[in-house]
Amino acid sequence: MRNDKLQKTALITGITGQDGAYLAELLLEKGYIVHGIKRRSSLFNTERVDHLYQDPHEEDIRFKLHYGDLSDSMNLTRIIQEVQPDEIYNLGAMSHVKVSFDTPEYTANVDGLGTLRILEAVRLLGLTKKTRIYQASTSELYGLVQQVPQTEKTPFYPRSPYGVAKLYAYWITVNYREAYDMFACNGILFNHESPLRGETFVTRKITRAVARIALGMQVNFFLGNLDAQRDWGHAKDYVEAMWLMLQQEKAEDYVIATGKTTSVRDLVKMAFACVGISVEFSGNGIDEIARVVNCADDDFQVETGKIVLKVDPKYHRPTEVDLLIGDASKCKEKLSWEPKHSLQDLVEEMVAADVDLFRKEKYLREGGHRTLDYRGE
Ligand code: NDP
Ligand code: GDR
Numbered sequence: 001m002r003n004d005k006l007q008k009t010a011l012i013t014g015i016t017g018q019d020g021a022y023l024a025e026l027l028l029e030k031g032y033i034v035h036g037i038k039r040r041s042s043l044f045n046t047e048r049v050d051h052l053y054q055d056p057h058e059e060d061i062r063f064k065l066h067y068g069d070l071s072d073s074m075n076l077t078r079i080i081q082e083v084q085p086d087e088i089y090n091l092g093a094m095s096h097v098k099v100s101f102d103t104p105e106y107t108a109n110v111d112g113l114g115t116l117r118i119l120e121a122v123r124l125l126g127l128t129k130k131t132r133i134y135q136a137s138t139s140e141l142y143g144l145v146q147q148v149p150q151t152e153k154t155p156f157y158p159r160s161p162y163g164v165a166k167l168y169a170y171w172i173t174v175n176y177r178e179a180y181d182m183f184a185c186n187g188i189l190f191n192h193e194s195p196l197r198g199e200t201f202v203t204r205k206i207t208r209a210v211a212r213i214a215l216g217m218q219v220n221f222f223l224g225n226l227d228a229q230r231d232w233g234h235a236k237d238y239v240e241a242m243w244l245m246l247q248q249e250k251a252e253d254y255v256i257a258t259g260k261t262t263s264v265r266d267l268v269k270m271a272f273a274c275v276g277i278s279v280e281f282s283g284n285g286i287d288e289i290a291r292v293v294n295c296a297d298d299d300f301q302v303e304t305g306k307i308v309l310k311v312d313p314k315y316h317r318p319t320e321v322d323l324l325i326g327d328a329s330k331c332k333e334k335l336s337w338e339p340k341h342s343l344q345d346l347v348e349e350m351v352a353a354d355v356d357l358f359r360k361e362k363y364l365r366e367g368g369h370r371t372l373d374y375r376g377e
Pocket of ligand 1: 013014015016017018019020037038039041045068069070071090091092093094095096110136137138139188189190191192193198
């Protein structure tokens with residue numbers, strides 16, 4: 001393991017996202033100076049890192065945000081030149097698989113070429129010996145199932161514009177490592193979630209809806225493919241693996257996963273069980289529904305027989321990734337990394353956080369205050 005004594009400086013793209021927020025926390029705890037790139041938006045988009053904010057007018061600032069975008073080479077080059085980072089974590093991306101079918105060119109530009117822009121900036125600035133780079137690669141690279149569990153050696157066959165853009169990013173990272181002897185790693189991370197997960201990814205969509213249904217704020221919600229199986233872990237565990245990859249003697253690519261897979265349908269059952277509600281499914285695929293069979297928690301009263309979930313084909317993807325199970329043996333052996341959270345812990349934490357969030361919203365609404373309307377997308 002690398003053992004530099006000097007205080008290190010890290011630059012995180014995508015710092016306002018789920019992983020960026022957990023990674024920034026981790027690096028600050030480890031004594032790093034953390035710089036992050038945020039996009040300009042018409043509303044504040046820094047909610048996940050606001051607790052880390054430091055007034056730039058103060059001295060000894062260890063957390064600093066810069067405006068930027070992965071589609072803008074000059075901006076990235078200027079920031080990297082100014083920051084002179086020891087480590088860059090390239091987490092920024094248009095990260096929603098379904099949305100990538102609607103915005104394929106943008107996704108290719110940001111998720112694919114964005115990675116090239118970072119690598120090339122480091123090279124042109126003469127930082128190849130100083131700056132280590134982490135690339136946020138993904139289990140979506142595997143796509144069409146060819147072999148399970150998936151390892152670093154499993155062939156790729158991406159099934160979405162997002163997956164294809166990330167395939168370019170994966171290989172350009174490998175190429176710069178080999179061509180210019182750069183320390184650049186791919187973390188092939190399987191799905192990881194948390195209470196900070198974006199609201200339109202399936203886990204968070206489920207835990208938000210379950211919380212609102214339990215609190216009587218919503219009757220039902222809609223999902224797409226209930227048969228998809230994913231290897232879900234906790235984002236907090238996964239950002240630690242990212243950091244570990246950049247502390248090794250040699251740059252390599254690693255799978256990060258739990259080794260267990262669960263269907264979307266079973267995840268729905270688990271989430272409802274966290275509020276004492278058992279549900280049963282009927283129908284098949286496109287006309288499937290879930291009804292309440294029992295509600296055992298006195299805090300939450302939902303009528304037996306009520307339909308709480310329906311399938312809406314609009315959430316199906318033109319091409320789907322059916323089954324993901326990762327084999328993280330290499331990471332376990334070389335980085336001594338293992339996930340600390342089980343899926344049960346994760347779902348309980350996410351449901352509890354959403355119950356808390358919507359209890360507050362309900363309270364405000366009952367007091368006559370205006371709150372944001374629920375968006376079920
Ligand atoms: P999020 O969607 O939560 O965060 C994405 C981040 O990228 C946000 O900060 C977003 O900014 C930023 N971003 C989006 N577009 C641009 C752009 N054009 N220029 C600069 N920044 C941009 O993703 P996660 O935190 O979940 O994932 C982090 C990375 O890991 C992503 O690259 C994702 O593809 C990858 N990944 C994620 C996995 C997961 O299960 N979470 C699994 C495997 C890989 P804003 O807040 O303004 O939208
Ligand atoms: P994924 O995550 O596509 O695996 O990408 P997502 O949570 O969006 O979907 C997981 C599975 O659930 C099915 N599904 C639905 N998904 C969403 N979002 N909304 C629905 O209503 C719904 N109904 C069923 C999907 O079809 C899919 O099979 C995530 C992202 O974080 C990527 O950036 C990352 O690279 C991969 O994980 C690993």
